[in-house]
Structure formats: structure tokens, C-alpha cells
Amino acid sequence: MAERRTIRTDYLARVEGEGSMTVVLENGRVDHVELRIFEPPRFFEALLRGRSFTEAPDITARICGICPVAYQTSAVNALESLCGAEIPEPVRILRRLLYCGEWIESHALHVYMLHAPDFLGYAGAVELAQDAPDIVARGLALKKTGNELMALVGGREIHPINVRVGGFYRAPTTRELRAHVEPLERAREAALETVRWAAGFEFPEREVECDLVALSQPGEYAIERGRIRSSAGLDIAPAEYDEHFREEHVERSTALHSRTSDGGVYLCGPLARYTLNHDALSPLALEAAREAGLGPTCRDPFRSILVRGVELVYACDEALRLIDIYEEPDAPAVEVTPVAGTGYGASEAPRGLLYHRYRIDGEGTILDAKIVPPTSQNQDAIEADLRDVVSRHTHLEDDGLRHLCEQTIRNYDPCISCATHFLTLEVERR
Amino acid sequence: MSPKPKLAVWKFASCDGCQLSLLDLEDDLLAIAGAVEVAEFREATSGVVEGPYDLSLVEGSITTEHDAERIRQVRAASKVLVTIGACATAGGVQALRNFADVDEFVSAVYASPEYISTLGTSTPIAAHVPVDFELHGCPINKHQLREVVVSFLHGRRPAIASTSVCTECKRRGLVCITVAHGTPCLGPVTHAGCGALCPAYNRGCFGCFGPMETPNTAALVPLLRSQGLTERGVERVFATFNAAAEPFREAATGG
Amino acid sequence: MVPRPFRVATRAQDTADTWTLTLEPAAGDGPSIAPGQFMMVTAFGIGEVPISVSGPPARPGPVVLTVRAVGAVSRAICAAEPGHVLGLRGPFGNAWPVDAASGDILVVAGGIGLAPLRPVVLRALERRTELGAVSLVYGARTPADLLYGDEREEWARSIEVAVTVDSAGAGWTGHVGVVTKLLGSAHVRHAETSAFVCGPEIMMRFTAEALVEDGVAPERIFLSMERHMDCGVGLCGHCQLGPTLICRDGPVYSYAELAGLMEVREL
Amino acid sequence: MLDQLLDELRSDGYRVLGPTVRDGAIVYDDLGAASELPIGWTDTQDGGTYRLERRADEARFGYAVGPHSWKRFLFPSRVRLWRAKLNGGAPEIEQDAPDERLAFVGVRACELHAIEIQDRVFLGGVHVDDDYAARREDTFIVAVNCFEPGGTCFCVSMDTGPRAAGGYDLALTEILDGEHRFLAEAGSATGAAVLERLPRRAATDADVALADASIERAEARMGRTMDAFDLRGLLAGNLEHPRWDDVAKRCLSCGNCTAVCPTCFCSAVEDELDLGGGVERWRVWDTCFSLDYAYIHGGSVRPSARSRYRQWMTHKLGTWHDQFGSSGCVGCGRCITWCPVGIDITEEVAAIRATEEVENDAALA
């Protein structure tokens, strides 16, 4: 008799945005795995058309409240490179600093509030706080440090108002930045403790085999700029992205899936960044990684929590370094005159590569836009991982399997808000 | 002891930023979580508690039939329903579709548009169900969110002004950038709440908190024009994050 | 500017939405209050609102307030059980010149407006022998909204009491209609009458106009005005009515002072 | 000499506040040294515009007034009135008492009058504002006479300037001819004592003449004028004037005029509550242009922009006399300059007076 099991989660919790998951098992074999995004579509590419290029950072920020700085940065990168704007070093430092703020905030959120409860058997951080208030307080303090940095450089944590094509509206003073040194030093300590704490979790042995894609930039751990590189040896400028990657629209989902142009599944995000750019980490971050038992590469989605921890250490370290070398610019922004043509930009959102492309006319009106967020690039990789995880654990009861599937998904910190342009776990056993 | 009030957080079409504001209240989060039973807050917990809910915070706008039905259920299960953010109070940036051809929008984003079912409009929650309080902003101000939550838990009116951004700008002692630099600023017609953030960063307000209580956009537009905004520029600045809020819609469409 | 803690001693429900509280100071003596004066009442953490004193005038002792629950603060005050602490500042404002009145007295009240007039009635009862006719004309929305039922019957033994409602249900045998319609039934000599009026602004205006028409001197028609108040002591600016500050110069004014101001829309 | 003055004041325990350039305007803030003064700057002002410009000289006080006024320190935009802890029993209420001694350097004649007006409002009645009283106590005022009036100034019309006539501890007149120097006059015993400790020499007749002449020149160069004759009567008699409808079309109801006005004193209270049972009451600047300002249960008493503008202007120029015995306007021009759309109180008065006069003429004919 054919046995059919369906395991589903109608609303994935502790991911940003709304999605569901379905897994169908037939006679103990995985028949079908599906990550569904039913976040209603918001049509950003379409509503950007006809807007001024100067509005792109403000409008695209609204795609995602979790990583608005990533959207703003990829947008300004694309438009500035098209218009030939030379960004002065202090302005670039401020951008990277702002981005460090977002990494700290977003990683602290994911590690403490979304991911760690899975390892510790809690429904969420609020529940965890009842038993381990100090730990949650540490996570919140870290998160706050990131937020405060964003609030100073960007004006506010969510949808910063200070970012513009060409730079900023107002450059913070060295004195304002210095006030963040002490909190960042404390945050760096907390980040180190985070890595040690998470290193004590139990990790199932897992490796993903797909191609890893991330930005790389000589001399630094790429965040706000870089060339697109992959573990398979790709090394291209953001302008060449479309030649090597394509987006597909899949029924059942309002998100688009990305593949390499030859149809390959790839993964971006912390694992990719760590594996490709390990050597560029700061000595303290490298030390933390080593202590946590991480080698020079990491392909284990469960251990992504350690990698995020290491990146937390790095982001604090880097923010301190940037504050130290910052000198107030003569002007917070350079004048950017629109140039007709197509501009390409990429940056490393906390969840991975975020690619923007704009075509504008000589007046600066956006003629069309394309935005590829990390979650749509990772969706196929997540599904592949899910399939593999399920096939290895078909002996589990539905509840256990469902929890494992959800955790597998959360390992990737999928951001559904971003992907709309993701998910309920349904496991169907036939 | 009476049971703790149940707090629920709901999401419709949005960027998640407004509900993230609750988690961004790092200093108060655990106190709030201690004072209420978090009955539904998917971004933060997989725990779910049945309704009815004492306080529902609703983020996002209504863009699908399914969501139009879901908000009615949320309303029915909620004693107090508060909408948070520009999406929920004014349709959000996605309401720009209200002024365009949606089919064309869909085909611009999705290669196989036939898979997408969506309403032609993005509408605020209040267009579908009665709302007890609207908290403005794109995104909302987290301190105001705290005030709303604490106020409703204590049955009081939140101390949230609906005056202009200028009132906050002056309370902060900022120099008016419209008067002193000639920078176009929507502050005089925009709802207070951000604390006059943009003027503090030497930038004109672009209206992300939506219209203030008595917005005289007709009197402001000529000033914006004289400061160098083109007709199209005026149209754009009013038609961004609160495009579907009536006074801004009027100003954007010139009447 | 700092409220003084008072403890709720008694709390009685008058109507579906109105309660009368007596409050005693948490420490020390109670204030001495003239009829018509008001207190600024704080429900801690909720807010502060002006409420007239509805208890007997001029004696230091517990403060009596009759409050209609219309919003957050008034609801919180009405919900304060005995033992609960509220904050009080005051008394503030001027008084009904009830002691200065000689001849006849006409008290006209609409709705919750009877609360600030109760001390007038009580004072008139104390001075009953010195005065001529004393008449109370009182209107409310429905019979269920009428305040001070038993007490009013008590009053009716010494003074004339006429009651009307805007809309009556079954079982109501009394008058139906607005207060002004009942003014003519009051047995007072208009030329010698001092009138004390409190209720919605529009009701006060029509009442005053009708009384003037009947021959009551505008100088002897007294109204208690209401405006937003945040301080109660003339410092916050909210209660302006043209040239006056209601908390400082009022709330009680003669119609002679008010007539011109009440004519101006949205003043 | 100015640096010595600042040092002397600081050594006497004052927090010294004065003009400095920030964000394209001359604002009032903590003053560390005389070099932080707006040296060589002036302002050009008109309805809805303000620009800083370079002067040909090194004048320290060669400007009119900026967006700030001293009310920012005497009547701050947000102060905590008290706090209490709710613990079931009677709450323990603690009042905050400001104890800073403030010294204002660079106070204009119109501003002296504005301070006097707020003194009458907050200290002159039966009930005194504790917070204002504490801040105002022991204020040390260094007035500086105007020699460069602004494009929107009309103190001459309001009889409040440009010469400081009292209400100060020290009054300075900046003399730019020849050697840069100040003519100083003490207006109080405290002022005289501070003056004693400063490097100085006796003023010559020529010094006095130069100082007087600069003030007289200022008098003749007012940017605006307002016919102040019986404004109280004029406005009380014109509460239904069509001009109110006209101005309502232009007015943004943004409240900038009330915030910049050095005499506007309206405030609202906000109660704050934390989840641990702490309660605080804060006093914040309010504006008669808000709907909540005149809210009573059921709605605002002044729902129209017409009635809100009318309230502001008739109060300022008219009913202030009834309430506090003087005009509420000192002719500083801030409400004109800092109104984004440049609504001009002098023009509004003139428009009402013009039509009123027509009516009177008609009555005479």
C-alpha cells in the first residue's frame, strides 16, 4: 500500500515575511519539496519606472525593513557607477560604517531571536528570556549597538533618510562617531561571547555542495562593494551579473528564483562570504572562528550561526577601525549628474548578494529597474537542502520532521519581504 | 491576578520594518513581553495562542482578496486594532499601483504573470475594517509604538500629536531649512512623529509620516515650485509612501 | 503644579455613565471650596482633567465630584474604587455669586451641568429663608440620564423643581423637550431673578437669550463656561475665550460679559 | 573684553549662553569663547526667507535676531514637571527643580520686552509657574543694542527698541568706528559689580555719540512698520473681517510662528507611563494652530484655519492687553521670517485696518 505523508507549515515563523513549506513523501521517499512565498507582490521594479534616479535609495529601502541599508547601497552603487561619480574616501567609510551597523543589528536579530531558539528548543527569544534573561539581554544589547550606529549615520535604523546618490545629506562629526566607540567595544566583547556560546550548540553534520557566490574586494571583507566571485571560480564585475545569472518565475510563489545561466543552483550569504573571503577577516574575527572550530571554509547551514557570530565580531571590529580613520569630509556628498544608460550595483546584504540594475535617461528618469535579492537567489539551494535533509530523516515523526525542516529553512535566514519579488512547511507523505 | 492581555502582530503587504520596530525597542522589549501574552508575532516566535486578542497591531496594506478576508477575521478576533505604518494607514509605497495599470506592473516584475493573483489596488486597513488607532510613519517611530502599546494596555489615549513636523522641528531648536536654505520641505503638511529627522540631517522632509491633521498642501505647492521643484517633482514627492492618503493624492494630481 | 494625593472614600453610580466620588486627602486637611470652583483631577498615568466640585460649598472636608465618563481620563476617574488614589489640584476658578444674590433664584441645568450647580442649590437651601422663589429647571437626554434622583425629591420639598428629557421611554410621565421650553414654567419674578446656568454651550446661549427676553438682567444671568484646560491656573493658554482666560477669570461669567463673545463662531 | 566677561560670568557660576553660527543661521547656544560669536556675519530677512551673509567688518553683533529666542532656556520646549512611582499606596511625587543660573549674552531690546512679557504671564498672576520662576531667578542679562535691524523688524512700531531701555544687568553698544570697542552701561547692582571687574576706560562724549548714532540709524531702517494704534479695539471690532478667510487660504497651520515668537507661552501636558509603574508629567510647547489645542469632548472649538489664525493674531495684538496688560508682540519679526510661506503680521493688520478705514470714511461721508 502506498503511504503518503504530507508535512506542512502554513506560516513559517521567525523568518522575515510570510511563507509556507510543503514536503511530500511517498513510500518514505521525498517526492516533492516546496517553499512557497505568499507575501503579496509589491511591484517595486514597476513603480520605480518614471521616478527620478535620486529617489531609488528611498524607494528601494521600502522593499525590506530588515536590510534597508543594503538596498540603499546597491542602488547608489549602480547609479553612481553609471554616472561616473567619484565617491570620496570619508563618504565611503561612512557607507561601510552604516552597513556594519546593519550587519550587527540584523545578525544579532537572527542569531538571538530567530535562530538560537531552534538549537535550544524554544519557540522564540521571548520564551528563551524567561530561562536565560542574561543571554537575551546580551543579544538585545548587541542589536541596539548596531541600531544606534545606523541611527547616527543613517538618521534612523529602519529606512535611513541620510543616504543619497553621491553620498549623504549630513556627515556625522568625528565627535558624534567617537561616542559609539565604547558601545562598540562592548558589543565586540559580546560578539566574541556569542561565538563561544553558539559553539557549544549541538550541530548535525551537514554540508551543502552547491556553488557559493559572494562579493570580494581586495584587502577587505567585502560588504558595501566588490566583484562577484564564486567557489567555482567566477570573478566578474556587477555589470556582468545578468550574463551569468538569470531569474525564473515559478508558479506557487510571488518570489522569483535565480539560477546560474547554465541552470546551476547557488548559494549566497554568510557561508559564501566566509568561504570566499575568510582571509580578509580581522585577526580577532579569525581567532573567534578558530576557537569555534571553524576552518577556512564553512558549508554547513547549521553552523551558519557561528559564521554570523564571526561576522558580528568582524563588523564591530571594522566599525571601530572605520571610526578611528574617519575624517569629516569637506562635503557630505558629491554632485551627481544623470547620464543616460544602464547602471549595475551590488553589495552584501546580511543575507547575501543584493544586485540592482537601473536604466535611466539623460534627465535621470528611471526607465526600468531590476532587483535581485539574496533570498530569491537562495531559494533553490534551500529547497535542495530541504530535500536532502528530509530524505535523510524520513524515520522521524511528522512533528520532528517539521521542526527539522523549519530549522533547515531558518538556517538560511530567508527574508521573505525581500524575496517578493517566499513560505507554509507542508510535508506530504505518500 | 487577571490573565495578561493578549498582544497579536499581523502582517499584510509590507516590508516588515514596522513590526521590526517592536523588536527594535531593545530596552523595553522584555518588559513589554512580561506585561502581555505575545499571542501571535510570527517574526519573533513560533508560539501561537488562540484569540480573541486584546490588542492587535496590524502592519501592511490589503492587496489581495485573501488578505481582504483575513483582515476581517483579525478584526473580529481583536478588541483593539491599531494599524502601524504607512502601508496599513495609507496603502504604502505599493499603492502607487492604484494610479497605474496593474497588469502592466505584474508583467514588469514577473516573467509568468499568469501565476500572480492580486488586487488592482493597495488599500489601507481602514478601508476594510474599523480601526481604533492609526500610527503613522514609513516606518513608524519605535518610541511612539511603545506609547501606543502601553497606552492601550492602560486604556488611555496615546500622547501622539497629529500636528506638523514643523512643531517637532522647532521644539528641537533646528534651523528651518526651507527658510534659511531654500530647501523644499514637506514638514508643514506632514504628520509629526519622526522628531523632524530629515531637517536635522539637512534634508527636506519628504512626507513619510503622511498628511498632518489639517494639511494645506495647496498653500505649500507654490512654495515648493518656487524652490525649484518641477511640476513632476511635486507630483513625485507627494506620490511616494503615502500616495493614497487623500490630501497627498490631491496634491500629487494637482487637485 | 504638582497634584496632591486624595483617596477615594465613596463611589456611587448616578447613571449608566456617571459616578459621584468623595475624596479625602491622603494627608492633612481638605480644601475649602466655593460653589462653582473646579479641581484639576489626575488619574495617575492616564491624564488630568478639570472637574467641578459638586459637593456642599465652603466647608473644608471631603471633595465631592460628579463625573461623566466620556473619554480615557474621565473613565479612569469614574472607575476609581474606594481606597484608590487620585491626584487633585485646586480649587481653581471663581465662584457662582450665589451669596450675593437676593430676590429669586433660577437654576437651569443641562445634563452633567447639574453637577457644578449642585452647590448652588445646596447653598440656596441653606439661605432659603433669606431668598424669594427658588426654582430648578433641569433637562437631560433621557430619564436614565437624570442625576441625583432621591436628592432632587428632597429639594423639591423646599424649592420648585421642573424636569424635562429630550427623549422619553415608556413609563415617563414628565416633560419632554429641551430645557428652554420649560423656562416659562418657573415661578420666579424675572426682574428680581438671579439665574445660574450650566450645560452645553448652545443650551446656555438659548437659555440666556430667552431669560433676557423674559426680562432677567444680563448682569444677573450667570453661566459656567468650558474650554480645554491643561493647567487650570492661567499659564497654559488653552482656555482662552476672547479677552478672558476661563480658568482664571471664570469659569463663571455674567451673560453681560459673554453675550458678544458667544455670538462669534469658533472664537 | 568679551572673553573676560564670559569668564567672569562663568566664574560667578553662570551657564553662559549667546549667539553663534550653526546650520546657516545665528542661533542661541552655550558660548565657550567670544570667538564663537557670529563675527563678521549678518542676516538678511524677509517674509519666509533668512540668509546669512558676510559683513565687511568684524562686528560681533552685526545681525538682527535669528530663529531662536531666550524662551528656549526660560521656557524650554519640553520639561518634566514631576514624576511619581505608583506602588498601590499614595504615590510619592517628586518635582524637578531647575537650579542652573543662566547668563544671556546678546539680548536685543525687543527680547528684553519679550522676557518682561513672559515674566508677567508666568510670574505676574496669582499662580506662578514654578519651573519658569526657578529658571528666571538670578538670570544675568547682557543686552546688546541693535545697529543692524532685520528686514522684518518693527520694534520701533511696537515701542520696544532698538535701544535697550531696562531689564538688563549690562547693556553694550558695539562701536565699529576706529578701534573695535563696546560702550557698556550697568543696569543693576549685579551688572555694575561685573563691570567693575572688566578692563575698561571711561567713555568719552565721542564714544557715546557714536553709539547713539548707530542706534538712531537702526531706528530709521526698520524693515517693517505696523500702525499699533488701538490694535485691541481694531481687532475686537473685526472678528468677522473677510481678511481672515483670505489668510486662512495661505496659512499652513504648521505652528512655526508660535514656536519662534519670543512671547508665545502656550503649553500642553503629556503624561508618560512606563510598565514598571513610573509616571511622569511633561510640559511641552503647544500651538493654537493645532486641533487638540481647543479640543473639548466632541471636537475642536476652532476647527477652521480661519479661526485658528484669528485666535493667534487677535491674542497676540489684542486680547493680550485684556489678559496681561500689554501687547503680546514686540516687533521682532520672527513670525514673518520663519513662516515658510511668509505670512506677514504687519500686512495682515494693515489689510484689516485699510478696509476698516474705508468703512469709517464711508461713515463720515
Ligand SMILES: Cc1cc2nc3c(=O)[nH]c(=O)nc-3n(C[C@H](O)[C@H](O)[C@H](O)COP(=O)(O)OP(=O)(O)OC[C@H]3O[C@@H](n4cnc5c(N)ncnc54)[C@H](O)[C@@H]3O)c2cc1C
Ligand atoms: C471648568 C470645567 C469643569 C468641568 N466639570 C465637569 C464635571 O463636573 N463633571 C464632568 O463630568 N465633566 C466636567 N468637565 C468636563 C471634563 O473636563 C471633560 O469631560 C474631560 O476633560 C474629558 O476628558 P477625557 O480624557 O475623559 O475625554 P477625551 O474626550 O478623551 O478628552 C481628551 C482630552 O481633551 C481634553 N478635554 C476633553 N473634553 C474636555 C472638556 N469638556 N473640557 C476641558 N478639556 C477637555 C482633556 O485634556 C482630555 O484629557 C468640566 C470641564 C471644565 C472646563
Ligand code: SF4
Ligand atoms: S525645516 Fe521643514 S519641518 Fe522644519 S520648520 Fe522648516 S518647513 Fe517645518
Ligand code: SF4
Ligand atoms: S522629516 Fe518627513 S520624510 Fe523625514 S522622517 Fe520625518 S516625516 Fe519622514
Ligand code: SF4
Ligand atoms: S508676534 Fe511676531 S513679531 Fe510679534 S513678538 Fe511674536 S514673533 Fe515677534
